[in-house]
Amino acid sequence: MTLLEARNLARHYTTIAGVVPALDGVSLEIHEGEVVALVGQSGSGKSTLLNLLGGLDRPTSGELLFRGRNLATLNGPELARYRRCDVGMVFQSFNLIPHRPAMDNVVLPMLFESTPKAERKRRAAELLESVGLTKRASHRPAELSGGEQQRVAIARSLANQPSMLLADEPTGNLDSRTAEEILQLLLSLNRDHGKTLVLITHDEHVAGVANRRIRLKDGKVVSE
Amino acid sequence: MxxxxxxxxxxxxxxxxxxxxxxxxxxxxxxxxxxxxxxxxxxxxxxxxxxxxxxSGFFQTMMVFPRFDNNNNPADRVANQGQGPRILDDTALTAIRQIPGVARVEPDVRLFLQIAINGKDAQAMAVAVPKEDGEEAAFAEMPFGKFFDSEDADEVILNTQMAKDLGFANPNDLVGKTVHATIGVTRQQGRNAASARGGRLPSFMGGGGGEKGAKREAAPPAASPAIPGIPQQLPEIAVDLKVMGLTARERAMLGNVGAQIYLPFAMAQAHQEKFFQDFPMLQLFRPPGYQGATVHLHSARDVESVEKTINTLGFRTISIASAISxxxxxxxxxxxxxxxxxxxxxxxxxxxxxxxxxxxxxxxxxxxxxxxxxxxxxxxxxxxxxxxxxxxxxxxxxxxxxxxxxxxxxxxxxxxxxxxxxxxxxxxxxxxxxxxxxxxxxxxxxxxxxxxxxxxxxxxxxxxxxxxxxx
Structure with missing residues (x-):
């Protein structure tokens, strides 16, 4: 079943040098429960596509359908709700809030969802446990290793039980052993919990674990 | 969120x-x-x-005067509606007392007094005070002494400033002493009388708050009552008064300027009458009735309505309520x-x-x-x-x-x-x-x-x- 479908998706940036087509007519489908790797060199349009898939940006033209609903036509709060509940994002640089302990970082998406306080705490503790960080709940990001920080970020991405995870170079800042652990954790979420996993990477090994690879070049899909 | x-x-x-x-x-x-x-x-x-x-009770107080019906004065013209001018006598005061909201009415009786003791002297305007005024803040909160025993006692209440002027470093020493008082003339002879005198009595009109002055000689009444020939020296009579108390603050009454001293009402009135009898020449300049009266109300809310009623009775009023607003x-x-x-x-x-x-x-x-x-x-x-x-x-x-x-x-x-x-x-x-x-x-x-x-x-x-x- 198709979870996400892009139809002739384009995103152009206007700069002083003129219009730059970062993404130029991309069409693709992501099915529920699969692991997809989006690969390409830097400047290929990966990040632009990620921002569109994650609901952080809007396309210049084309359609982006999530469960049949066009994200391009959603208003601000609706798009925020999509980011909060339908998709979980994991970043290369973790993007945790530095002055807050791991627990609070996991709670954050639930704050915006107005989840009751007790429920937030309970669920955040559960998520931290599932990524093996129960003992680190009160530590701030700076007190955690890179792998631990990424585990916190993964726990956070699951806070509002999204059906899809978008991971942008999730192992890019980690040593190979930790990278493998994080990759296995993400795959286990796909395997055990049915989360659709979209990996944006230029690491062939990471791309290798995917069911399907979509290669981008100069803002276009060159191979699937 | x-x-x-x-x-x-x-x-x-x-x-x-x-x-x-x-x-x-x-x-x-x-x-x-x-x-x-x-x-x-x-x-x-x-x-x-x-x-x-x-x-101080300022808000609950108003002054009542006889009207002069000087229609050149716009204020008077407004006040001069209703009845014609009336004499402010005891009958009129009784009528004012009947007005709803009026607590008490106190005719204005004032004597200009020179107080002497131990060779020193001071002058002040003495105001006649009825017994019921003893509850007023100025008397109830007197720092020294107490209020008059009765309305016709030969007693006086001075003020702390005057005690100093009379050479008492400790004002309390003056309480209970007997002072020699020389009565000059009533301060308010009415506007007619004052203007007739052609402003010859500045210290009398100014209220003379305890200022020292040369002792006045008692002068016999002038034989001729001719208006231009007003005697330069005004007559006076003397009486010994017991100092009952000293006030620290002025009493809140309209028309009171500067520090004052107080006499029991009946005694002051009797002396005023005697003064005029002794010097019948001055009677000529004395308009009939009282020169003014102070009306005390139960509540400041009634000021406007009471003022209106008194105006229709044929008197002029002054209240501070409008000034306060x-x-x-x-x-x-x-x-x-x-x-x-x-x-x-x-x-x-x-x-x-x-x-x-x-x-x-x-x-x-x-x-x-x-x-x-x-x-x-x-x-x-x-x-x-x-x-x-x-x-x-x-x-x-x-x-x-x-x-x-x-x-x-x-x-x-x-x-x-x-x-x-x-x-x-x-x-x-x-x-x-x-x-x-x-x-x-x-x-x-x-x-x-x-x-x-x-x-x-x-x-x-x-x-x-x-x-x-x-x-």
Whole structure:
């Protein structure tokens, strides 16, 4: 079943040098429960596509359908709700809030969802446990290793039980052993919990674990 | 996002930048302190004045005079409606006493007295006081002695200033002593008589608050009552009076100027009659009836209606109620001016908050990006930053009120040292009423939220894709 479908998706940036087509007519489908790797060199349009898939940006033209609903036509709060509940994002640089302990970082998406306080705490503790960080709940990001920080970020991405995870170079800042652990954790979420996993990477090994690879070049899909 | 969560998060964020929050909060406190200090000074002064006036019974008092029917005077023309002029005699006073709302009526009987003891002397206007006036603040709160025993006793109440003038370093020593009083002439011979004298009696008309003067010789009445030939030296008669007490403050009565001394009513009236009998020449200049009367009301609310009734009876009235309403308007203007000066501090605090919040937005750009990426709406971000500035405003308000309170105490303390040294009663110059506390808190939070509007809007409009690339 198709979870996400892009139809002739384009995103152009206007700069002083003129219009730059970062993404130029991309069409693709992501099915529920699969692991997809989006690969390409830097400047290929990966990040632009990620921002569109994650609901952080809007396309210049084309359609982006999530469960049949066009994200391009959603208003601000609706798009925020999509980011909060339908998709979980994991970043290369973790993007945790530095002055807050791991627990609070996991709670954050639930704050915006107005989840009751007790429920937030309970669920955040559960998520931290599932990524093996129960003992680190009160530590701030700076007190955690890179792998631990990424585990916190993964726990956070699951806070509002999204059906899809978008991971942008999730192992890019980690040593190979930790990278493998994080990759296995993400795959286990796909395997055990049915989360659709979209990996944006230029690491062939990471791309290798995917069911399907979509290669981008100069803002276009060159191979699937 | 729920409001309690927004505020909690706002507090947490402020705690991250403790010094900056503290400094900005101090800026707001100083603004609030200046504003509250200024307004409470205005409120304190006003309260002081009101309390004094109310305590003195000024509002419940009015003066009644016979009419002159001088239609050149617009004020008189207005008052001269209703009955024609009437003599202010005992019949008229009885009629006034019957008016609903009138507590008591006291005809104006005044004698110009020269008081002598131990070779020293002083002069003052003596006012005749009925027995029931003993309850008035001026007498009830007399620092020395007590009120008259009876209305016809040969007694007098002097004031503390006069005690000094008579050479008593300790005023209490004068109480119980007998002084020699020489009666000059009634102060108020009426406007006709005064003008007939052609202003020859300036010290008599001026009220002569205890000023020392040369002792007047008793002069025999002039044989000829011819109007142009008024005697240069006015007649006088003498009587010994026992000093019953000393007043510290003036009595609140219209027409009273300067320090006064007091005589029992019946005694004073008897002496006045005797004075005129002894010097029948002066009777010519004495209009019939009393020259005026003071009407005391039960409540200040009745001033207007009673004034109207007395006017229709054919008398002129003067009350301070209208003068007070004018004064209140002046106070509103003074309060506004003080508040304006105080607001300058708040204007500076406004800029301080805006600056702090703009800095916070810049500093936390990436954080804002993250929050949006995990699902924050623009409104959530806006409320988050507004809550931070509101918290600064609330804390600044509380601290500013505490500062203002301390400042008020200190200034009060200092001013009272001066006031007491001047021989006056202690005053509360600063007053922070409950409404001012509420208004200051509300205003501080309001100003802070306004100051946070622009930064919060800027934060809300941050593009998350750029913010996440931001260092």
């Amino acid at each position: 729920k409001m309690p969560d927004v505020i909690e998060l706002g507090f947490d964020n402020l705690r991250q930048a403790r010094l900056r929050t503290l400094l900005t909060t101090m800026g707001v406190s100083i603004g609030v302190c200046a504003l509250v200090g200024m307004v409470s000074l205005g409120a304190g002064l006003q309260d002081n004045l009101n309390a004094r006036l109310l305590h 004018q004064l209140k308007r002046v106070f509103v203007i003074v309060d506004m001016l003080l508040a304006f000066v105080g607001s300058i501090g708040m204007a500076v605090a406004f800029l301080g908050i805006t600056n702090t919040m703009v800095m916070a937005v810049l500093e936390r750009t990436r954080e804002i990006g993250v929050m949006k990426a995990v699902g924050a709406e623009d409104q959530d971000i806006r409320w988050l930053f507004l809550s931070e500035s509101a918290v600064i405003g609330a804390m600044g308000g509380v601290i500013g009120l505490i500062f203002a309170w301390i400042l008020g105490r200190v200034v009060n303390f200092g001013a009272n040292i001066y006031i007491v040294r001047q021989g006056l009663q202690k005053e509360n110059l600063f007053l922070i009423p409950l409404w001012l506390i509420a208004a200051a808190m509300g205003f501080s939070i309001f100003v802070s939220i306004c100051a946070g509007l622009y930064p919060a809007d800027r934060a809300a409009r941050i593009d998350p894709t750029r913010a996440l690339r931001h260092d």
